[in-house]
Every structure is written in C-alpha cells, then in structure tokens.
Amino acid sequence: MSVSRSPRSLSLLVTVLACGGAAPEAHFSDGDFSKGDEHFHVQPPAEWQPLSPPAGDLAWRDPRSRSVIAANATCKGHADAPLGILVNDLLIGTTERKVLLDELAALDGREARHEVVAVKVDGVRLVYDLYVVKKDGCVYDLTLVTAPTAYDQVADQFVALVGGFRAGSPR
Numbered sequence: 001m002s003v004s005r006s007p008r009s010l011s012l013l014v015t016v017l018a019c020g021g022a023a024p025e026a027h028f029s030d031g032d033f034s035k036g037d038e039h040f041h042v043q044p045p046a047e048w049q050p051l052s053p054p055a056g057d058l059a060w061r062d063p064r065s066r067s068v069i070a071a072n073a074t075c076k077g078h079a080d081a082p083l084g085i086l087v088n089d090l091l092i093g094t095t096e097r098k099v100l101l102d103e104l105a106a107l108d109g110r111e112a113r114h115e116v117v118a119v120k121v122d123g124v125r126l127v128y129d130l131y132v133v134k135k136d137g138c139v140y141d142l143t144l145v146t147a148p149t150a151y152d153q154v155a156d157q158f159v160a161l162v163g164g165f166r167a168g169s170p171r
Helices: 006-017 083-088 147-162
Strands: 027-029 032-036 039-041 050-051 058-061 068-076 093-106 110-121 123-134 138-146
Touching: 006 058, 032 083, 039 068, 039 083, 083 110, 083 123, 083 138, 123 147, 138 147
Parallel strands: none
Antiparallel strands: 027 032, 032 039, 050 058, 058 068, 068 138, 093 110, 110 123, 123 138
C-alpha cells in the first residue's frame, strides 16, 4: 500500500460513509452529539483526533494507525430498509469484498447488524468494521476503517466506542 495514497483514501472513505447535505448546526460536547433531529451519545478514544467530515456527523483519526472511526445518524429522508441493505449502502465504492464477520448484535437495546469486511478502495486494501441500528425513526451507523495490519491494534477501542453508544437525546 502506498503511504502517500492512504490519507487521501481514508479522507475519501469518511466522505463516502457520511450521508447528508445542508443541515442544521452540529454540536458535540461530553460525548453528546446533536444536529437538528439527530441526537446520540458516543465517546471516542482519548488519543484519537477529531476530523471534520464534509457531510457526516462525527469522525476521528488515530494518528498512529491512520484508522478512522465515524458515527452518523440519519433521521430524515432514509428508506425503512432492512439492516443488511443499510450495511451494504456503507460499502458502496468498494471492491473485492470478503465478509469476515456477519452477525446480529444488541446496540442500545435494539437489534443491530455488525459486519467486518475486508475490501479494496482504489486498489488499497482496508477493513471496514460496521454497526447499523434503527431506533425511533433514525438510522445510526458506527464505522471503523483501517488497514488490515492495524485492525487488531484498534478494534478494541472501536468496540469500547460502540459499547458506549446511546441513540436519542442525552439522558
């Protein structure tokens, strides 16, 4: 993998993974995110740096591994599609997909789809770790994008973020 292509590829992935258009102003404080009708709680790993996704909600980058975690909510303008279709939407733009894990998991008291998929994006091998859940009229997705060699180093941090996820207004 070319080191000079990796940052651009990850930036492109954050763009592809994030949905939306013109939106109300976003606020993120103490793990609570709000933007219009979208509200959720998620706590990023302390050492990860915040990114400004161009159309999504939240994203962070680990400077050591160059991995990216993104958290997104869509509460308007989405189809009421099955979880599997919603996960596939996150894989648009990838090739040579190999599903490493496909399971149903509990996320904030709801059934969620969890997939780990080895993919290629513009010839670069990556691993996507994806969670998608529907709750109270919104679709939430939590995504880790990383190089295959870094997955074992960052997966536990992503699992901790997922474990702390709460949909809806702060409690």
